[in-house]
Amino acid sequence: MHVVVPKPLRTFGRHPLAALVLTLAGLAAQPTAAEELAKNLFGAKTLPAVAAPQSIGFYSKGCFAGGVAIPLDGPKWEVMRPSRNRRWGHPTMIALIEKLSRDAAADGWPGLLVGDISQPRGGPMLTGHASHQIGLDADIWLTPMPDRKLSINQRENMSATLLVDEKTHLVKDAIWVPAHMRLLRRAASYPEVERILVNPGIKKKLCDTVKGDRAWLRKVRPFWGHDYHFHIRIGCQPGSPNCKRQDATAPGEGCDKSLDWWFTEEPWRPNKNPDRPKARDVMTMASLPAECQAVLDGPDPASAEVVTYYGDGVAVAAATTAPVLAAAPPPARASVSGTGALPASVNAFAATPEIGIPLPRPRPGN
Numbered sequence: 001m002h003v004v005v006p007k008p009l010r011t012f013g014r015h016p017l018a019a020l021v022l023t024l025a026g027l028a029a030q031p032t033a034a035e036e037l038a039k040n041l042f043g044a045k046t047l048p049a050v051a052a053p054q055s056i057g058f059y060s061k062g063c064f065a066g067g068v069a070i071p072l073d074g075p076k077w078e079v080m081r082p083s084r085n086r087r088w089g090h091p092t093m094i095a096l097i098e099k100l101s102r103d104a105a106a107d108g109w110p111g112l113l114v115g116d117i118s119q120p121r122g123g124p125m126l127t128g129h130a131s132h133q134i135g136l137d138a139d140i141w142l143t144p145m146p147d148r149k150l151s152i153n154q155r156e157n158m159s160a161t162l163l164v165d166e167k168t169h170l171v172k173d174a175i176w177v178p179a180h181m182r183l184l185r186r187a188a189s190y191p192e193v194e195r196i197l198v199n200p201g202i203k204k205k206l207c208d209t210v211k212g213d214r215a216w217l218r219k220v221r222p223f224w225g226h227d228y229h230f231h232i233r234i235g236c237q238p239g240s241p242n243c244k245r246q247d248a249t250a251p252g253e254g255c256d257k258s259l260d261w262w263f264t265e266e267p268w269r270p271n272k273n274p275d276r277p278k279a280r281d282v283m284t285m286a287s288l289p290a291e292c293q294a295v296l297d298g299p300d301p302a303s304a305e306v307v308t309y310y311g312d313g314v315a316v317a318a319a320t321t322a323p324v325l326a327a328a329p330p331p332a333r334a335s336v337s338g339t340g341a342l343p344a345s346v347n348a349f350a351a352t353p354e355i356g357i358p359l360p361r362p363r364p365g366n
């Protein structure tokens with residue numbers, strides 16, 4: 001078997017040959033328990049750890065306890081790709097999606113198709129995202145919920161509509177409607193939401209067309225992908241002392257040179273090092289915050305049902321149970337403030353550190 005070694009062979013992690021070893025995954029010896037990949041351990045968990053809700057670590061390197069699920073169906077949402085079991089999040093995230101579904105419906109959006117949130121205990125995933133690890137990220141499709149209920153089969157297989165032309169990176173005007181703008185504006189309106197990731201073409205469309213109040217455009221950040229869904233990221237929540245916030249970036253609408261960069265050739269150059277493994281594919285438990293081992297070892301709830309969030313007024317069972325971690329006081333149930341000014345301390349609009357200044361590299365999922 002001939003193995004092409006990427007040139008130059010970059011160091012990855014502590015071991016310069018790790019990248020090469022991973023290209024030989026099929027031939028490599030099984031890792032010992034201590035080196036078991038975190039994505040396998042977290043990917044195998046079907047239920048959250050019963051504990052007070054707590055996000056640990058960073059969006060792209062962490063886990064969470066006390067997660068709750070959004071039901072597969074709600075009055076104004078449907079969960080897509082249910083077999084992935086990624087409908088889990090911090091209670092505040094789940095409550096926010098439920099609230100967005102109602103508010104968006106009032107704005108004229110028929111309902112949300114909910115994409116990936118997190119695995120039951122977060123952590124790195126077997127496929128897909130770099131982030132979504134601490135229960136504070138969620139993907140929402142830019143396709144409205146159809147007026148007929150989707151079958152499970154349709155939810156697994158239905159294709160999404162790409163809103164952006166892959167060559168020009170501009171929004172397809174034939175399918176972009178004002179309701180898309182209103183949906184994004186509504187999502188950005190919540191104080192909990194720090195960032196919304198969209199394709200650069202969508203950001204440009206907003207920059208070119210939004211009238212009146214444009215302050216919310218600060219939260220809407222261009223990123224690779226995100227041409228059929230948008231990504232909502234909320235900030236670290238109370239009770240999560242080990243949740244790592246994002247760094248702040250300069251204020252502004254972001255309709256400037258930083259956006260122009262996306263319409264140059266540079267961000268879209270082919271990846272020079274396609275075999276370089278993604279961070280989520282090499283993380284072991286040693287890569288994650290130490291508390292994530294306790295999350296992994298935490299007790300299961302009696303069922304998914306008892307940790308499913310049914311909206312305002314319905315208690316979430318997990319929050320009433322003894323925490324497994326030395327955690328902060330559990331909220332009786334999630335609450336989302338729909339109004340109110342952004343507190344000065346909220347570190348919104350921050351850059352995503354693992355990305356930094358984007359370089360022509362493999363497009364991270366999100």
Ligand SMILES: [Zn+2]
Pocket residue numbers: 129132137138139230231232365366
């Ligand atoms: Zn996402």
